[in-house]
Amino acid sequence: MLLSVEDLSVHIGVINPLSDLSFGVDRGQILGLVGESGSGKSLTAMAVMGLLPLIGGRISAGRILFDGTDLAKLPEAALRGYRGRRIALVTQNPMTALDPVVRVGRQVDVMGRMHLGLSADEARRRTIELLTRLRIPEAQAVCEAYPHQLSGGMKQRIVIAIALAGEPDLIVADEPTTALDVTVQAQIIHLLGELVRDRGLGMLLITHDMGVVAQVCDQVAVLYAGRLAESRPAEALFEHPLHPYTSALIGCIPRDGMAPGSLHGIAGAVPSVARYPAGCRFHPRCPRAGEICARQTPELTELTGAGRLACHFPLEGTHG
Amino acid sequence: MAEPLIVARQLVRQFRSGGGFLARPATMLAVRGVSLTVARGEVVGIVGESGCGKSTLARLILRLIAPTSGQVLFDGIDLGRLGKREMRQVRKRMTMVFQDPYSSLDPRYTLSDVLSEPFAVHGEAPPPGRIAALLDQVGLARDMGGSYPHQLSGGQRQRAGIARALARSPELIVLDEPTASLDVSIQAQVIDLLSSLRRDLGLTYLFISHDLGLVRYFCDRIVVMYLGAVVEVMPAAGSMPRHPYTRALIDSTFAPDPGKRRKLEALTGEIPSAFNLPPGCAFAARCPRASERCRREAPDLQSPDGHAVACFHPIEEGASA
Known part of the structure; x- marks a missing residue:
C-alpha cells in the first residue's frame, strides 16, 4: 500500500471534525473520497499533506503511513522532503493556484530545480516534455505565457504539470475539475x-461528483459528517450500495430516461461540526434509521468481500 | 396554440472591451442572432458551456440589458418600446433566481426584509400574510423570517431566493444555474421544489444550466448554445442529439455507473475566443465531423420537423455516433 491512513482523527482546537478515518491507496490506483x-x-x-497547522488543526490520533513512514509523526522540516516531491497537490481552482505575475514555464521549472536539483536548461527541457505529454499544443510558446493568457482548462493542465514535475508517487487532487466546463472536465x-x-x-481524488467517481476511481470512500460511511471497490459500491447515504447520493444524480419526479434529494443538510448528532450522524436524514441509530454509533466493520461499512441497517448484500 | 409568453427575434448583443492606453478596443458578439419562443407553462432549458451567451440571452429576455438589435415580445408586448414606468409594471410579471445564493442576498437584510423588497421597490407594502405564505411555499419555517442569510444553509438561502422571485406572483421565472453552487443532495430538493411550484402556480421557466443531464431531467424543450448562437433545439427532453456539439456535451456527462465508463474520444481543443470568431461554423475546429465547407460557411438553424439544428453534417437518427 502506497498510502495507508489508519484511524485518523483531526482536532481544530476543541472541535473534532474528523474521526476514525481509514483508507488506503495503491500504486496505479485512484481512490475517490x-x-x-x-x-x-x-x-x-x-x-495527508501535513498542512493542518495552517488552519490551526492537528492530527489527534491515528497514522498516515506513506511508503512505510508515518507522516503524522514527522516534524515540519522532514515533511518538506515529501510535500511537492513525493506527494503533490492539485487544487480546485487553477485561477488561484498559479502565480499571476510569473510566466507559467518558470512555475513548472522551479519544481524540477528545487526538488530534483536540475539546472535551468534541464528543468525547462523537462517542463516542455511534460506539457507536451499533457497535450498542451505549442508547449514552448505556452511556457512564455502568463496565467491570464490561458484558458481554464489550460491553466489546470499547468497546475497538473507543476504537481508532476517533482516526480511524485502520490497525487492528492482536491476537486480538480469542479471549476471547469464539462467538455474540459x-x-x-x-x-x-x-x-x-x-x-x-x-491518487487520492476528492470530489463531490459521483459521476466523476464512477468514471475513473478504483476504490471509493464515502464520508459523512467527518466519519467514514462506506468504503469499497467502485464497481461493487455503485452496483449495490450498502450504506443508505451512499445509495441516496447516487440517487441524487439525474440520469437519462429518468421519469419526472423520480429525482430525490436527501432531506435536511449535513450537520455542522458543533452539532453532530449522537449515534449515527446520518440518522436524522436516513430513511432506514431505527431506534438504535440515535443512541449508538455504528462500528466500522470489515466486510467479507472487500471494504468497510458503518451502518446498523445496511441495504441488502454481504455484511459483517 | 395559445399566445406564446415570450417571442425573441434575432437577438444580437455586442460587448466592447478594453480600449485603454495604446490598446485598441475589441468587440465581441455575446449573442449572435438568437430567436426563441416560449409557450406559457413551458420549461425551456438553455445549455452550453461558459461563455456561450446563455446568461446574456436571459438578461436580454428580461431586458436587464438592451439588445444591440432584435426584439423581445413578452405576452405580446414589445419590451423595447416601453418607457421606464411601463417597464416597471411588466417587471412584476418576470423575475430571476440567481446562481449564487451567497452573493444574491444582502447580508444585512433579514429574510422578511428580502421578501418585502419586491413590494418596496414599487412603494408598496406586502399584503398581510404574504411573507408567511411565501415561506410556506418554499418550505421554510415561518419563524425564520427574522433570520439573516449567514444563519441559513446554502439550500435554505436558495429557497429564500426562490421565495423572493415568487413574491409578486410572476408568470415567468428565469433560473440562472439555480443549483450550481449547491450539493447534489440539495440540488435535487430544489429541483423538486421548482417542479411543484410550477405545477401549483402555472409558472413558465427559462432554465439556464451547463448541466445537460439536469436539463434533460427537468425541461420540456432544450436549446443548446455554442459561442453566442443556438446550434440545436431539442423538441423533447429525450430527443436524440443531432448536433455533434450536443453529442459531445452528453458524452462529457458521466453517469454514476462504472459499467458505463466512456472511452472518451471526447472533444479536443477548447472553446475559441468570442473576440476572434473563426469564419464558418464556430464549432468546426473541435468537431469530429467537420468538413472543408464547415470552416468556410456558417450553417443556419434549420428545422424540417420541429427539431432544429445548425449543422451541415448532423447526426442521423438511430446512428450511433
Whole structure:
C-alpha cells in the first residue's frame, strides 16, 4: 500500500471534525473520497499533506503511513522532503493556484530545480516534455505565457504539470475539475486516469461528483459528517450500495430516461461540526434509521468481500 | 396554440472591451442572432458551456440589458418600446433566481426584509400574510423570517431566493444555474421544489444550466448554445442529439455507473475566443465531423420537423455516433 491512513482523527482546537478515518491507496490506483460539503474531504487532504497547522488543526490520533513512514509523526522540516516531491497537490481552482505575475514555464521549472536539483536548461527541457505529454499544443510558446493568457482548462493542465514535475508517487487532487466546463472536465479526468496508470502513481481524488467517481476511481470512500460511511471497490459500491447515504447520493444524480419526479434529494443538510448528532450522524436524514441509530454509533466493520461499512441497517448484500 | 409568453427575434448583443492606453478596443458578439419562443407553462432549458451567451440571452429576455438589435415580445408586448414606468409594471410579471445564493442576498437584510423588497421597490407594502405564505411555499419555517442569510444553509438561502422571485406572483421565472453552487443532495430538493411550484402556480421557466443531464431531467424543450448562437433545439427532453456539439456535451456527462465508463474520444481543443470568431461554423475546429465547407460557411438553424439544428453534417437518427 502506497498510502495507508489508519484511524485518523483531526482536532481544530476543541472541535473534532474528523474521526476514525481509514483508507488506503495503491500504486496505479485512484481512490475517490466523496461526500457533501462539510463532510471533511478537504480536511483529509490537508491532513495527508501535513498542512493542518495552517488552519490551526492537528492530527489527534491515528497514522498516515506513506511508503512505510508515518507522516503524522514527522516534524515540519522532514515533511518538506515529501510535500511537492513525493506527494503533490492539485487544487480546485487553477485561477488561484498559479502565480499571476510569473510566466507559467518558470512555475513548472522551479519544481524540477528545487526538488530534483536540475539546472535551468534541464528543468525547462523537462517542463516542455511534460506539457507536451499533457497535450498542451505549442508547449514552448505556452511556457512564455502568463496565467491570464490561458484558458481554464489550460491553466489546470499547468497546475497538473507543476504537481508532476517533482516526480511524485502520490497525487492528492482536491476537486480538480469542479471549476471547469464539462467538455474540459472530461478531458482532464481522462488525462489524470491515464497518468496514474501509465506512471504507476497513486491518487487520492476528492470530489463531490459521483459521476466523476464512477468514471475513473478504483476504490471509493464515502464520508459523512467527518466519519467514514462506506468504503469499497467502485464497481461493487455503485452496483449495490450498502450504506443508505451512499445509495441516496447516487440517487441524487439525474440520469437519462429518468421519469419526472423520480429525482430525490436527501432531506435536511449535513450537520455542522458543533452539532453532530449522537449515534449515527446520518440518522436524522436516513430513511432506514431505527431506534438504535440515535443512541449508538455504528462500528466500522470489515466486510467479507472487500471494504468497510458503518451502518446498523445496511441495504441488502454481504455484511459483517 | 395559445399566445406564446415570450417571442425573441434575432437577438444580437455586442460587448466592447478594453480600449485603454495604446490598446485598441475589441468587440465581441455575446449573442449572435438568437430567436426563441416560449409557450406559457413551458420549461425551456438553455445549455452550453461558459461563455456561450446563455446568461446574456436571459438578461436580454428580461431586458436587464438592451439588445444591440432584435426584439423581445413578452405576452405580446414589445419590451423595447416601453418607457421606464411601463417597464416597471411588466417587471412584476418576470423575475430571476440567481446562481449564487451567497452573493444574491444582502447580508444585512433579514429574510422578511428580502421578501418585502419586491413590494418596496414599487412603494408598496406586502399584503398581510404574504411573507408567511411565501415561506410556506418554499418550505421554510415561518419563524425564520427574522433570520439573516449567514444563519441559513446554502439550500435554505436558495429557497429564500426562490421565495423572493415568487413574491409578486410572476408568470415567468428565469433560473440562472439555480443549483450550481449547491450539493447534489440539495440540488435535487430544489429541483423538486421548482417542479411543484410550477405545477401549483402555472409558472413558465427559462432554465439556464451547463448541466445537460439536469436539463434533460427537468425541461420540456432544450436549446443548446455554442459561442453566442443556438446550434440545436431539442423538441423533447429525450430527443436524440443531432448536433455533434450536443453529442459531445452528453458524452462529457458521466453517469454514476462504472459499467458505463466512456472511452472518451471526447472533444479536443477548447472553446475559441468570442473576440476572434473563426469564419464558418464556430464549432468546426473541435468537431469530429467537420468538413472543408464547415470552416468556410456558417450553417443556419434549420428545422424540417420541429427539431432544429445548425449543422451541415448532423447526426442521423438511430446512428450511433
